[in-house]
Structures are given as structure tokens and as C-alpha cells.
Amino acid sequence: MQTTRRDFLATAGAAAGVAAAPSTAHADEADHDRQAVPSDPTLRVKALESLLVEKGLVDRAALDALVDLFEHKIGPRNGARVVARAWADPDYKRRLLADANGAIAELGYTGQQGEHMVVVENTPGVHNVVVCTLCSCYPWPTLGLPPVWYKSAAYRSRAVIDPRGVLKELGVELSEDVEVRVWDSTAEIRYLVLPERPAGTEGMTEDALAALVTRDSMIGTGHALAPGARA
Numbered sequence: 124m125q126t127t128r129r130d131f132l133a134t135a136g137a138a139a140g141v142a143a144a145p146s147t148a149h150a151d152e153a154d155h156d157r158q159a160v161p162s163d164p165t166l167r168v169k170a171l172e173s174l175l176v177e178k179g180l181v182d183r184a185a186l187d188a189l190v191d192l193f194e195h196k197i198g199p200r201n202g203a204r205v206v207a208r209a210w211a212d213p214d215y216k217r218r219l220l221a222d223a224n225g226a227i228a229e230l231g232y233t234g235q236q237g238e239h240m241v242v243v244e245n246t247p248g249v250h251n252v253v254v255c256t257l258c259s260c261y262p263w264p265t266l267g268l269p270p271v272w273y274k275s276a277a278y279r280s281r282a283v284i285d286p287r288g289v290l291k292e293l294g295v296e297l298s299e300d301v302e303v304r305v306w307d308s309t310a311e312i313r314y315l316v317l318p319e320r321p322a323g324t325e326g327m328t329e330d331a332l333a334a335l336v337t338r339d340s341m342i343g344t345g346h347a348l349a350p351g352a353r354a
């Protein structure tokens with residue numbers, strides 16, 4: 124689950140014989156994820172990146188920084204704004220749960236891969252978690268690009284078979300009386316989890332609340348941060 128983008132591309136290249144000398148560690152990772160044959164787009168990306176680096180046109184570190192920006196900063200910060208508004212404004216929350224597209228568009232977040240949104244609310248009795256069992260469907264306008272683990276075969280299969288086990292491994296321990304609902308994203312519908320508002324956040328501004336909303340809490344594989352905690 125902690126595979127970095129760089130490791131993932133190296134694994135993909137090694138499995139396809141693109142890399143000159145695949146390391147044992149990478150081969151093990153490929154076995155672990157049961158994805159010995161990388162997807163065609165992955166191979167093309169790897170080939171393009173290798174060429175561009177070889178010709179001195181791009182810098183690997185710059186590429187990683189760019190992807191990190193979209194994975195961790197720009198995308199999920201939009202979703203965090205939506206969640207913070209829902210926590211702070213009960214009328215907005217009602218609209219969000221009834222018509223997610225309309226409410227999310229109120230904050231200016233629209234576009235490709237976010238055309239048909241559904242927001243599911245976590246409560247003390249219900250914990251929602253999102254997966255795409257088929258591929259990697261994900262709400263781009265609110266969460267940005269999906270993390271590598273979200274696209275992994277391990278997460279896609281195990282999130283459905285053993286959601287409690289997966290959540291526990293990711294640090295989300297739920298008591299037996301909490302119902303776990305797994306939502307399978309598709310090309311038609313993308314889900315966003317509205318995490319529970321942390322205790323001790325009464326009177327906080329929307330900006331301060333948004334800072335507590337992590338990407339994983341909106342996928343359902345984490346909780347929102349407690350005030351004072353750091354992501």
C-alpha cells in the first residue's frame with residue numbers, strides 16, 4: 124500500500140522487460156500485487172518518461188513533484204472545501220447529500236470524471252468506503268488523481284471481500300456495531316465520502332475545518348484529523 128509512484132513505474136517496467144535489470148524487490152512487489160502484466164497506458168507512460176529523461180527534456184524529480192501536487196494538494200483540497208462547508212452549513216449539507224453535483228458546482232468544482240457525483244455520509248453507526256473494482260474510477264474535480272494503492276489489484280479486490288480488514292490495516296478500526304458500506308465507483312457514478320466532523324471543532328472557521336479533511340477521509344480509508352493533528 125505504500126508503493127511510491129517511482130517504485131510502481133519501475134515495477135511495471137521490470138515486469139514487462141523494459142528495465143535492464145529488474146531487482147528482486149520489484150519482482151516481489153509485482154507478485155504481491157498480482158499485476159505481472161502492467162496496463163498498456165502504464166507501459167506507454169514509462170516509455171515516454173524514459174525517453175524524455177534520456178533526452179534531457181524533463182527531470183524525474185520535477186515530474187514526481189508535479190504528480191504529488193495533483194495527488195495530494197490541488198485535488199483533495201477541493202474536496203476538503205466541500206466537506207468543510209457541509210460541516211459548517213447544515214443547508215449546504217442537505218443540498219450536498221440530495222444533489223451532490225449541484226452543491227459541489229456551487230463551489231466551482233466541475234468537470235471531467237465528476238459529472239455524476241454521489242456523496243455518502245459517515246455517521247457514528249455507518250462507515251462508507253469507496254473503491255473501483257473494475258479499474259480506477261475516481262472523482263477528479265474534488266479529489267484529483269487517484270493514489271497508486273487505490274488502483275492496485277490488492278485494494279480493488281480486498282476492499283470488497285474484507286473491507287473491515289483493509290480498513291484496519293490502513294489504521295481505521297471500527298467496532299462491530301458500525302455498519303461498513305462499500306461503494307463501487309463506475310464510469311457513471313463517482314462517490315465522495317463526507318467524513319464525520321471531529322470532536323472539538325465547534326466554532327472553527329471553514330478554512331480551519333478544511334485543513335482537517337484528508338484525502339483518505341474522503342475515500343473512507345481514513346478519518347478526518349483531530350484539531351491540532353498533522354496530516
Ligand code: FE
Pocket residue numbers: 255256257258259260261308309310
Ligand atoms: Fe474505474
